[in-house]
Amino acid sequence: MSTDTKHISILALKNANIASIADARMVFLKANEILKASKQKKMFEVKIIGTNPETYLSDNLFMIKPDAITSQVKKTDLIIIPALNGDMMTATHNNRFYVDWIIRQYKRNAEIASLCTGAFMLAFSGLLRDKKCTTHWQYANEFRHFYPDVELIDEKIIVEHNGLYSSGGSNAYWNLLLFLVEKFVNRETAIQIAKYFVVNLDKVQQTPFIIFNGLKDHHDAEVLKAQEYIEQNYPRKITVDELATSLHLTRRSFERRFKKVTHCSVIEYLQKVRIEASKKELEAGRKPIDEILLEVGYSDPQAFREIFKRITGTTPIEYKNKYTKPQ
Numbered sequence: 001m002s003t004d005t006k007h008i009s010i011l012a013l014k015n016a017n018i019a020s021i022a023d024a025r026m027v028f029l030k031a032n033e034i035l036k037a038s039k040q041k042k043m044f045e046v047k048i049i050g051t052n053p054e055t056y057l058s059d060n061l062f063m064i065k066p067d068a069i070t071s072q073v074k075k076t077d078l079i080i081i082p083a084l085n086g087d088m089m090t091a092t093h094n095n096r097f098y099v100d101w102i103i104r105q106y107k108r109n110a111e112i113a114s115l116c117t118g119a120f121m122l123a124f125s126g127l128l129r130d131k132k133c134t135t136h137w138q139y140a141n142e143f144r145h146f147y148p149d150v151e152l153i154d155e156k157i158i159v160e161h162n163g164l165y166s167s168g169g170s171n172a173y174w175n176l177l178l179f180l181v182e183k184f185v186n187r188e189t190a191i192q193i194a195k196y197f198v199v200n201l202d203k204v205q206q207t208p209f210i211i212f213n214g215l216k217d218h219h220d221a222e223v224l225k226a227q228e229y230i231e232q233n234y235p236r237k238i239t240v241d242e243l244a245t246s247l248h249l250t251r252r253s254f255e256r257r258f259k260k261v262t263h264c265s266v267i268e269y270l271q272k273v274r275i276e277a278s279k280k281e282l283e284a285g286r287k288p289i290d291e292i293l294l295e296v297g298y299s300d301p302q303a304f305r306e307i308f309k310r311i312t313g314t315t316p317i318e319y320k321n322k323y324t325k326p327q
Helices: 018-037 088-094 096-107 116-124 137-146 170-184 187-197 221-233 240-246 251-262 266-284 289-295 301-312 316-323
Strands: 006-011 044-050 055-057 062-064 078-081 111-114 158-161 164-167
Touching: 006 018, 018 044, 018 062, 018 170, 018 187, 078 096, 078 116, 088 096, 088 116, 088 137, 096 111, 096 116, 111 116, 111 170, 116 137, 116 164, 116 170, 158 170, 164 170, 170 187, 221 240, 221 251, 221 266, 240 251, 240 266, 251 266, 266 289, 266 301, 266 316, 289 301, 289 316, 301 316
Parallel strands: 006 044, 006 078, 078 111, 111 164
Antiparallel strands: 055 062, 158 164
C-alpha cells in the first residue's frame, strides 16, 4: 500500500446520476474511516469538482455545490466520471467544457474511472480511441455506433486499459470502486467496505443480465431483412447460404456486410437470438430445459448448454434457478 495521499476528483456532471456521485464519495471516505480506525493515515482526499459553483440534477430536484471548480484543480490522481442519464449525446455535449481539463489531467498521469454510462463521456474526450472499455449493456449498440474506434467489451463488469477504467451496467460501478480501493489501499479494506455496503466484491461479468437487442440503426436494407428473418424464424434451421441466396448476395459479401453493421457474424447473431428466447422461457419457469432447447432451434443438449454458457456466463439450470421462485 502506498502511503501517499490520493487526490480523488469526482465530477459533478450535468445529466449525472446523483447516486453514482454520492456512492463514489462514500466509498473513498469509508476507506479513510477504516484506515483511521486501525491507526493508519487516511489515503484519500476526496473532492466534488464542477465547472460552475452549482450544478442542478434530475430536473432541478437536486443541487450540488462542488468543493472546487476545474480551473482551481491543477493536479489530481484519480478522476471519477459518474453515470449519465437521458440521451447520451445530449449529456456529453452538455458537459463538453470538462473535456480539456480531463485530457490535461490524464497527460499529467491522472487515472480516470468512468462509472456505467460515464463511458460515453470518457469516449467523447477522445482518450478511449483505440482502447478498450465497458459500459451498461443496454447502451452497447449505441456506444458502438458513435464510437467505432473503441473496443467495447460489454460482457465485462470492469475493464482497465492504460489508466482508464470503466464499469458495466448500473450498480456494477460498486465493483469498480472497490477494485480501486483494493488497488490503492489493500484487499482487506475493500472487503470491509463490500461487507458494509453489502456488495458482491468479485463479480466480473454482466452477461447474465444482458438482454440481446441486435443493432439495427444502420442503412443496409438487405442485412436488416436478414436480421428480421432470423428473429422471426430462429426455431427452424437457418443457414448462411440460404440467407445470402434469398437476398441475391454472395455468401462472402453478405457475411462481410452483416458483420460490419451488426458487429456479429451471422451465426453469432442467430445464436444470440435463440439464447435470448430461451432465457425468457427459463425466466417463466414453466417448461423443462430439454423442451425449451428444442423450441428455440437446438437438438443437441450439450451444444445448447455450451452456447448458453458462452453467451450468458452461466448454465441454463443456474439461470433458471436465479430467476424463478422455488415451488
